[in-house]
Amino acid sequence: MFLGRSIRLKGYSSRLALRNPSYLWGASATRMPAYSTQVQLDPMTGEATSLPDIQPGRLEIIRNEKPIPPPPSRTLKFGHTFTDHMLTIPWNAIEGWGIPKIEPYGPFQLEPSSTVLHYAQTIFEGMKAYRDETGKVTLFRPDMNMKRMNNSAKRIALPTFDGEACLELIKELIRLDRHWIPREPGHSLYVRPTLIGTQKYIGVAPPSEALLFVICSPVGPYYPNGFKPIALYGTTEYIRAAPGGTGAYKLGVNYAPGVMPQKEAAALGYAQNLWLHGPEHYLTEVGTMNMFVVLKKEDGGFELVTPPLDGMILPGVTRDSVLTLAREHISGKNKLDQLTDNLVVSERPITMTEVKEASLSGRLVELFGAGTAAVISPVDRIGYLGEDIHIPAGEDGMGSVSRPIWKELVGRQMGSIESDWSVVVAQ
Amino acid sequence: MFLGRSIRLKGYSSRLALRNPSYLWGASATRMPAYSTQVQLDPMTGEATSLPDIQPGRLEIIRNEKPIPPPPSRTLKFGHTFTDHMLTIPWNAIEGWGIPKIEPYGPFQLEPSSTVLHYAQTIFEGMKAYRDETGKVTLFRPDMNMKRMNNSAKRIALPTFDGEACLELIKELIRLDRHWIPREPGHSLYVRPTLIGTQKYIGVAPPSEALLFVICSPVGPYYPNGFKPIALYGTTEYIRAAPGGTGAYKLGVNYAPGVMPQKEAAALGYAQNLWLHGPEHYLTEVGTMNMFVVLKKEDGGFELVTPPLDGMILPGVTRDSVLTLAREHISGKNKLDQLTDNLVVSERPITMTEVKEASLSGRLVELFGAGTAAVISPVDRIGYLGEDIHIPAGEDGMGSVSRPIWKELVGRQMGSIESDWSVVVAQ
Numbered sequence: 001m002f003l004g005r006s007i008r009l010k011g012y013s014s015r016l017a018l019r020n021p022s023y024l025w026g027a028s029a030t031r032m033p034a035y036s037t038q039v040q041l042d043p044m045t046g047e048a049t050s051l052p053d054i055q056p057g058r059l060e061i062i063r064n065e066k067p068i069p070p071p072p073s074r075t076l077k078f079g080h081t082f083t084d085h086m087l088t089i090p091w092n093a094i095e096g097w098g099i100p101k102i103e104p105y106g107p108f109q110l111e112p113s114s115t116v117l118h119y120a121q122t123i124f125e126g127m128k129a130y131r132d133e134t135g136k137v138t139l140f141r142p143d144m145n146m147k148r149m150n151n152s153a154k155r156i157a158l159p160t161f162d163g164e165a166c167l168e169l170i171k172e173l174i175r176l177d178r179h180w181i182p183r184e185p186g187h188s189l190y191v192r193p194t195l196i197g198t199q200k201y202i203g204v205a206p207p208s209e210a211l212l213f214v215i216c217s218p219v220g221p222y223y224p225n226g227f228k229p230i231a232l233y234g235t236t237e238y239i240r241a242a243p244g245g246t247g248a249y250k251l252g253v254n255y256a257p258g259v260m261p262q263k264e265a266a267a268l269g270y271a272q273n274l275w276l277h278g279p280e281h282y283l284t285e286v287g288t289m290n291m292f293v294v295l296k297k298e299d300g301g302f303e304l305v306t307p308p309l310d311g312m313i314l315p316g317v318t319r320d321s322v323l324t325l326a327r328e329h330i331s332g333k334n335k336l337d338q339l340t341d342n343l344v345v346s347e348r349p350i351t352m353t354e355v356k357e358a359s360l361s362g363r364l365v366e367l368f369g370a371g372t373a374a375v376i377s378p379v380d381r382i383g384y385l386g387e388d389i390h391i392p393a394g395e396d397g398m399g400s401v402s403r404p405i406w407k408e409l410v411g412r413q414m415g416s417i418e419s420d421w422s423v424v425v426a427q
Numbered sequence: 428m429f430l431g432r433s434i435r436l437k438g439y440s441s442r443l444a445l446r447n448p449s450y451l452w453g454a455s456a457t458r459m460p461a462y463s464t465q466v467q468l469d470p471m472t473g474e475a476t477s478l479p480d481i482q483p484g485r486l487e488i489i490r491n492e493k494p495i496p497p498p499p500s501r502t503l504k505f506g507h508t509f510t511d512h513m514l515t516i517p518w519n520a521i522e523g524w525g526i527p528k529i530e531p532y533g534p535f536q537l538e539p540s541s542t543v544l545h546y547a548q549t550i551f552e553g554m555k556a557y558r559d560e561t562g563k564v565t566l567f568r569p570d571m572n573m574k575r576m577n578n579s580a581k582r583i584a585l586p587t588f589d590g591e592a593c594l595e596l597i598k599e600l601i602r603l604d605r606h607w608i609p610r611e612p613g614h615s616l617y618v619r620p621t622l623i624g625t626q627k628y629i630g631v632a633p634p635s636e637a638l639l640f641v642i643c644s645p646v647g648p649y650y651p652n653g654f655k656p657i658a659l660y661g662t663t664e665y666i667r668a669a670p671g672g673t674g675a676y677k678l679g680v681n682y683a684p685g686v687m688p689q690k691e692a693a694a695l696g697y698a699q700n701l702w703l704h705g706p707e708h709y710l711t712e713v714g715t716m717n718m719f720v721v722l723k724k725e726d727g728g729f730e731l732v733t734p735p736l737d738g739m740i741l742p743g744v745t746r747d748s749v750l751t752l753a754r755e756h757i758s759g760k761n762k763l764d765q766l767t768d769n770l771v772v773s774e775r776p777i778t779m780t781e782v783k784e785a786s787l788s789g790r791l792v793e794l795f796g797a798g799t800a801a802v803i804s805p806v807d808r809i810g811y812l813g814e815d816i817h818i819p820a821g822e823d824g825m826g827s828v829s830r831p832i833w834k835e836l837v838g839r840q841m842g843s844i845e846s847d848w849s850v851v852v853a854q
Contacts, residue, residue, distance in 0.1 A: 111533075202644065239669060
């Protein structure tokens with residue numbers, strides 16, 4: 001029960017409508033839910049105890065007067081092209097979340113002293129919006145991204161927010177730029193929510209100002225010419241994460257340090273780093289993806305293994321989806337075509353010694369990365385302590401366990417297989 | 428021997444002079460050294476093998492037409508006030524380092540897709556400029572900052588640069604804003620060189636564009652009312668660094684993750700985190716400082732201990748200065764008043780068990796942080812696994828080893844003790 005009084009923040013009540021709803025949406029203007037604009041007061045002290053959260057009802061839309069035509073889909077390179085609009089939502093410690101704006105994509109004015117530029121106060125998410133042949137636009141499990149983004153925010157003392165409210169606004173942005181979503185198979189709109197500390201202060205502290213922004217980039221398939229298994233470098237010189245660190249959160253800080261190790265791996269002929277942990281060389285992640293190993297059991301069945309969420313592993317949406325699909329297949333809730341019934345799923349630590357021994361004894365069936373960008377990324381070789389471990393890969397690069405799971409997953413993402421993972425943004 | 432040919436880059440030769448030298452410097456214009464503007468070509472392929480480095484001779488100065496009067500020194504809070512000008516030097520992978528500019532302090536135009544905002548591609552340095560009663564301006568060991576900044580850049584695939592050339596430009600900036608340096612004892616100008624990745628691309632890769640900038644902030648003494656020993660929280664839930672990570676580099680990524688643990692320590696009544704490592708709980712750093720322990724030896728003498736530069740410890744300028752002063756005292760090269768002769772210096776691992784046992788047996792003499800901001804920061808208490816370890820502190824908060832070292836260090840910084848650590852910026 002809430003005991004406090006409440007007040008309306010000055011000037012907050014008058015701007016609940018879209019600035020230009022008729023211009024934008026005509027008669028079928030999308031109604032935004034009426035989120036609270038109220039501040040909670042502590043009944044003892046009269047001080048504000050909760051500040052305004054993100055309020056979709058306050059959205060202002062400033063339409064790009066110089067929209068550009070989306071480039072031909074075949075020319076798209078990941079992450080280089082951005083759509084006509086972006087979403088921005090400012091926050092400060094006094095007023096909470098401010099007026100959300102959808103405005104023309106363009107540069108920010110950022111003070112040189114902004115905390116993000118010095119202390120890496122940035123978190124982000126990667127989501128994909130799909131458009132099918134009928135023009136229907138969907139997002140894949142976006143609630144998980146909003147939840148994870150809030151967990152990330154907490155970890156580095158950035159402000160948290162109402163994920164559902166934020167998602168409403170992201171959908172609004174996608175609807176506005178929906179003509180940017182390529183319709184070709186395997187294509188999508190990559191959506192990048194980001195939250196940065198913008199206080200003008202070079203002290204190391206929770207920032208008193210922040211900016212949440214969302215930009216969108218049309219992308220082609222990760223493997224335009226079919227799967228191509230990659231080679232990994234089992235990295236013993238560098239780490240991605242450690243216990244007590246930040247590996248379980250989607251923070252900017254987990255990415256910059258991986259660039260140089262990736263360059264070094266590439267110079268040795270490997271596409272990505274296989275990140276290991278501890279003297280036992282536990283497998284943790286692959287490049288910027290979660291990872292799975294498939295082992296043949298003594299009884300001829302299969303074990304699908306992925307490292308547990310022990311604080312070092314990013315709780316990936318694709319990771320969770322692969323695990324869920326495999327488990328629902330095993331339980332009979334949702335059988336997958338051509339996937340063996342003799343399968344167990346294990347979230348458990350796995351060492352390079354075990355992988356190497358499985359390879360030598362012919363029990364290493366598959367190893368693959370899993371992430372939003374590539375979905376499933378098969379691996380055919382691991383360089384480890386001067387030797388190469390070879391991993392069988394099917395004709396299409398995939399194996400007998402990953403292939404049926406991938407098919408189901410992509411079907412659900414694209415909307416050709418109905419599921420509640422696919423959230424409709426526009427019909 | 429250099430075997431390649433060289434060419435002049437188009438348009439580079441005509442702007443070697445300051446844009447407004449007479450306006451700025453009058454007859455006594457500071458001459459910039461004539462750095463090379465040449466690109467090296469590979470003798471076999473004719474391709475450019477080295478791009479232009481930072482060239483002070485190309486400096487352009489755009490004077491702030493609306494300078495503000497520096498605020499009274501007593502009102503200064505660390506890191507909130509910035510001087511009239513900043514230095515910017517752009518870089519890109521095609522042209523190398525571009526035209527350095529000293530221009531009015533103000534916001535950058537940064538694309539929302541800039542790599543720094545997503546992947547924490549940022550490194551920085553902290554330096555101090557002092558102004559004595561005669562008006563002479565000095566920097567303290569700035570060559571070490573330039574060297575470390577280059578090491579940091581390499582670690583996250585940002586461009587490296589000629590540290591001496593960069594330092595020339597920083598000096599120029601300080602000379603221009605020298606009236607901002609407070610003259611009061613213990614005051615200084617905090618100088619913050621920063622290098623960020625600015626490529627408009629949301630892929631994780633070495634950025635093809637970057638910006639080096641330097642801003643300056645006048646600061647008062649860290650302890651305006653004399654030293655005040657702080658309490659530390661021996662942190663076992665979070666880490667600052669790990670082997671194979673980035674603890675030895677001054678990267679933004681080392682800072683954001685420490686904010687939340689610091690808040691938690693503060694909620695428990697401790698000022699800062701004492702960062703520990705491994706199951707042995709090795710002491711590593713204190714907040715954002717290096718750390719030292721002083722132990723009493725069996726023979727009645729003292730041991731000054733600091734963790735070794737094993738890849739987890741930031742190679743601090745103050746850390747190096749403390750070690751050098753103690754070693755020069757021991758060797759007789761530079762005797763310090765009131766410092767015991769029965770002293771040994773150890774760069775070695777030290778565990779919480781050893782610290783706790785030393786405390787119980789009365790052999791724990793001092794524990795202090797060392798860094799640019801606070802110089803020496805005495806500690807009088809460590810919360811560790813539910814208990815408090817108490818550390819003796821002298822009347823002024825310091826101990827018999829740190830006090831004479833601190834006096835010498837501050838004397839050399841302020842210029843009251845002559846040394847080659849103090850580099851003259853302006854007479």
